[in-house]
Amino acid sequence: MDINTDSLVLLMGQSACKLGGMTVKNKIKQFLDNKGITPYRFRADTGIAPSTAYDLYNNPDRLPNSNVLAKICDAYEIQPGEVLEWVKNKAMTSD
Numbered sequence: 001m002d003i004n005t006d007s008l009v010l011l012m013g014q015s016a017c018k019l020g021g022m023t024v025k026n027k028i029k030q031f032l033d034n035k036g037i038t039p040y041r042f043r044a045d046t047g048i049a050p051s052t053a054y055d056l057y058n059n060p061d062r063l064p065n066s067n068v069l070a071k072i073c074d075a076y077e078i079q080p081g082e083v084l085e086w087v088k089n090k091a092m093t094s095d
Helices: 003-009 028-035 039-046 050-058 066-076
Strands: 018-019 022-026 084-088
Touching: 028 039, 028 050, 039 050, 039 066
Parallel strands: none
Antiparallel strands: 018 022, 022 084
16 A cells, blocks of 8 residues: 555544554654653644643654644654654554
């Protein structure tokens, strides 16, 4: 299945997205910790809601929606791949 960036954004909701044998997770905590940025500063830098900022920081299964992802990328001048990653599923299950 071919998936372009626009399709991925449409599929992303509030929790980890499973596509094929892969799961998308956020690595925002790792990104912020490596840069010495607190969750409070992250919220202030991006202008996202406090609950969203803390949820993204504390829960790698929580995915930012397209608006939040754009705010993060704009604030830190990064590409989405710096805060999102594809993780191969350990076992394939059928739906």
